[in-house]
Amino acid sequence: MRVVFIGTGEIGIPSLEHLAASRKHELAGVVTQPDRPAGRGLKAQPSPVKRAALGHHLQIFQPEDINRPAAIAQLRYLRADVFVVVAFGQILSREVLGIPTRACLNIHASLLPRHRGAAPIQAAIRSGDRHSGLTLIWMDEGLDTGDILLQKKTVIRLDDTAQTLHDRLAHMAPDALDEALFLLESRKAIRIPQDPSQATYAKKLKKEEGHILWNQPQRGVDRHIRAMNPWPGAYTFIPSPEGPRLLKVFSTIHSFCAQGKPGEVLRTDEHGILVACGKGGLLLREVQLEGKRRIHAADFARGYNLPTGTILG
Secondary structure (H helix, E strand, C coil): CCCEECCCCCCHHHHHHHHHHCCEEEEEECCCCCEEEEECCCCCECCCHHHHCCCCCEEEEECCCCCCHHHHHHHHHCCEEEEEECCCCCCCHHHHHHCCCCCEEEEEECCCHHHHHHHHHHHHHHCCCEEEEEEEEEEECCEEEEEEEEEEEEEECCCCCCHHHHHHHHHHHHHHHHHHHHHCCCCCCCECCCCCCCCEECCCCCCHECCCHHHHHHHHHHHHHHHCCCCEEEEEECCCCCCCCCEEEEEEECCCCCCCCEEEEEEEECCEEECCCCCCCEEEEEECCCCCEEHCCCCHHHHHHHCCCCHHH
16 A cells, blocks of 8 residues: 655654555655754754655655645645554644545554543653553544544553653554554454543643642652653752752652651762652652753762752752
C-alpha cells in the first residue's frame, strides 16, 4: 500500500524509519510542520521528522495549515492508500481525512479513551497509572475520539520518566503499525467505538507546570518530578541573599519516615538532600541550579551550604 506519513515529534521517528525500509509498503511522502525558530539564536530548525526524512531522500511537504487548498492538492497528488499520523500538531479536516482510499490512522501514546490530548505520557505518570500504551485509531474530526483499531500495552515502571516511557512507546509503534496495515490490507480491520464516559484530557504542558508542590504526598511529588523530565523540568525555589533561585530536580528516592513542614530540608549528606512532603519525604538525588550544570544533590548541598530547616518553595 502507498502510505503517507504525517508527523512532527520524535516519537514518530521509529515508525517513519520502519516505513522507509519496508518492502511491503511504499512510503510516498512525508508531511511535517514548517521549520520553527529554536535555540539561543532562534534560527529556523527542522522538525525531528523532517531531519529523519531527509536521510531517506523522501518527498517532504511542510504546510503551514494542512487544511488549506494548496496543501490538500499536494496530499491528493501523493495518491495514498493510508495516512499514518503521529504527533503532528494540527487538526485534520474532514476533507483531508477523506483523501486516502483505505484509512487515516493515528498512533496515540495512551490507552484511549484515557488521556486524549497533547501530553498523554506525562499525564499517565502523574496520575499514577499502572499501564500506558499505544492506541491506533481511525481518525475523525475530533481530538483523539476516533474508533479504536488496536491497542498495545506496557507497564509504567516505578522509575519511568516521561522520556523513558516516550522512548519505549516510540519503539513499540512499528510493530503495532505493521499489524494495523496488515489488518487493513486483508480487510480484517475492526472498529471499536470509544466510551466517552471514560475519557480524560491531557492538555499541552506549560513551563510553569513544572513547579513542585511540596504539600502533596511523596508519591505524588515523585510522579510529578518524573513526569516533567525532560520538559518542562520539575523545579523548586531555593532561598538566597539575592532572592529565590530556581533549582531543577531530576530524580529522587522515597523516604517514608521523613517528617517536617512541606518543602523543609531535613538532612543533607553523601546520599543527597532529604526534603519533607505533605506526607513522607523525598531524597533528592540529581539537581541543577539555574545557570549551572546538573550534579548530584550531595555535591550541590556541600557547595551551596544548604542548612537544614531551609524551606524550598
